[in-house]
Amino acid sequence: MADIKPTDVARLRSITGAGMQTCKAALVEANGDMDAAVDILRKQGAATAASKALKEAREGVIANHIQSGGKLGVVVELNCQTDFVARNEGFRKFCDEVAEAVAGDPAVDLEARRLEMVSKMGENIVIARNQRMEVSGNGAVAAYIHTGAKVGVLVEVGCEKQETTATDEFKQIVKDITLQIAAAHPVAVSRDQVDPAVVAKEKEIAEEQFKDKPAQAIAKIVEGKLNSFFQTVCLVDQGFVKDPDKTVQAYLEETSKKLGDQLEVRRFVRFQVGEALAG
Secondary structure (H helix, E strand, O other): OOOOOHHHHHHHHHHHOOOHHHHHHHHHHOOOOHHHHHHHHHHHOHHHHHHHOOOOOOEEEEEEEEOOOOOEEEEEEEEEOOHHHHOOHHHHHHHHHHHHHHHHOOOOOOHHHHHHHHHHHOOOOEEEEEEEEEOOOOEEEEEEEOOOOOEEEEEEEEOOOHHHHHOHHHHHHHHHHHHHHHHHOOOEOOHHHOOHHHHHHHHHHHHHHOOOOOHHHHHHHHHHHHHHHHHHHEHHHOEEOOEEEEEHHHHHHHHHHHHOOOOEEEEEEEEEOOHHHHO
């Protein structure tokens, strides 16, 4: 067997645009012969798919998979070139397959299946990103995909007693929190999770806006500005979408008392199609 060097794999990829694992497999099959490996990829349709990879994939969908029992879940973003393909039943099914596969094995190689879909759909398709969550201790993972599949949420809600997760009240609060995250777009669960650099910048802006005020007044104004900022970006400080006069934290505390347990949102992610590309 020929010694397949990483540089050879990289060169074949630059020639064909096929995935790294696909290129390596082709070189192994061709016993290291570059021209033969290119022919192998062309026959597989990988090189043809690679030409489509030059085209930008900026449409797409968010998909999810929650394993039975609600202890593990995945949310994924897949991009394509047009909204026509994003709404295609076959493409949507592929997205669901990707989410389920990543839930089963985060290191799963989906390149061959992706290339198959590129050839079938006639567009570049990119598995842009994914987030996998597994419950630590007691609690549950839940997901929500907004109508149109352009926004998706994955959240872990914890509790002290596992039997709590089987109650209707717990299931409802988890559902409500996924809807909250989708609608209100928080960036952190609580204030201590917000990037200190971001907080410092907000403080600096507020101080500059009111620099002509007395120092004591500035301090109070800045405090108020920061509180307003946290109420916008922190999930537990946000007004609850079903009752804006009540914070999400108050809602959690009320439900905790009702269930005789202690509920907490441990973490969440919110994916929106195109965010990764824009960033």
